[in-house]
Each structure stands twice: as structure tokens, then as C-alpha cells.
Amino acid sequence: MSLSKKIALFATNALIFFVCFAPAAFAQAANAAATAIDPMRYLAAGLAIGIAACGCGIGQGRAAAGALEGIARNPQAYGKIFTPMIIALALIESLSIYALLIALLSIF
Numbered sequence: 001m002s003l004s005k006k007i008a009l010f011a012t013n014a015l016i017f018f019v020c021f022a023p024a025a026f027a028q029a030a031n032a033a034a035t036a037i038d039p040m041r042y043l044a045a046g047l048a049i050g051i052a053a054c055g056c057g058i059g060q061g062r063a064a065a066g067a068l069e070g071i072a073r074n075p076q077a078y079g080k081i082f083t084p085m086i087i088a089l090a091l092i093e094s095l096s097i098y099a100l101l102i103a104l105l106s107i108f
Contacts, residue, residue, distance in 0.1 A: 045103035052099030059092045 067085035071078050 041106055045107050048106070049096075049099055049103045052096050056092050056096040056099075059095075060089055063088050063092065 063085060067081050070081050
């Protein structure tokens with residue numbers, strides 16, 4: 001097994017260990033159960049917006065690449081490609097704004 005595979009396997013195992021066993025190690029009494037969820041809300045919100053930003057960035061890159069390829073192949077189609085591309089980019093960006101809204105609602 002190569003060194004990079006060993007490192008990836010170790011990192012995956014460490015992540016699984018900390019995700020599964022760290023909450024039990026830091027568990028508190030039953031009356032403090034309501035405050036124990038708060039750090040998980042922050043983690044969930046951060047993961048949600050991070051995944052959404054990554055997905056939207058990939059989507060915008062692919063949309064722009066496709067539009068620019070089309071314009072490069074047929075420069076006369078600029079007017080027919082550019083406006084729908086801008087609308088598509090705005091819709092893709094709205095998905096990340098929705099994810100931000102959901103993340104903020106989960107925190108508050």
C-alpha cells in the first residue's frame with residue numbers, strides 16, 4: 001500500500017473516531033443537554049454552507065466553460081448564449097444564498 005493511501009486511511013479512521021466518540025467524551029449531565037446541541041448546530045451550518053459553496057462553484061465553472069466554448073466555436077451566437085448564461089449563473093448563485101439562509105436559520 002502506498003504512503004498516500006495509508007495517510008488517507010489514517011485520516012479517515014481518525015475522522016470517524018472523533019465524530020463517533022468525541023460527543024460521548026464531552027457529554028454533560030441531563031440538564032445541560034440543550035446546550036450540548038449548540039456546537040453541533042454551528043458545525044452543521046458550517047458544513048452546509050461549505051458544501052453548497054463548493055457545489056455552486058463547480059456548477060458556475062461548468063456553466064461558464066460551456067458558454068465560452070459555444071461562443072468560441074460560433075462567435076455570432078454570443079447574444080443567444082450570453083444572456084441565458086448570466087441567468088443560469090444567477091440561479092446557481094441563488095442556491096448558495098438559500099444554503100446560507102438555511103445555515104443561519106439553523107444557528108438562530
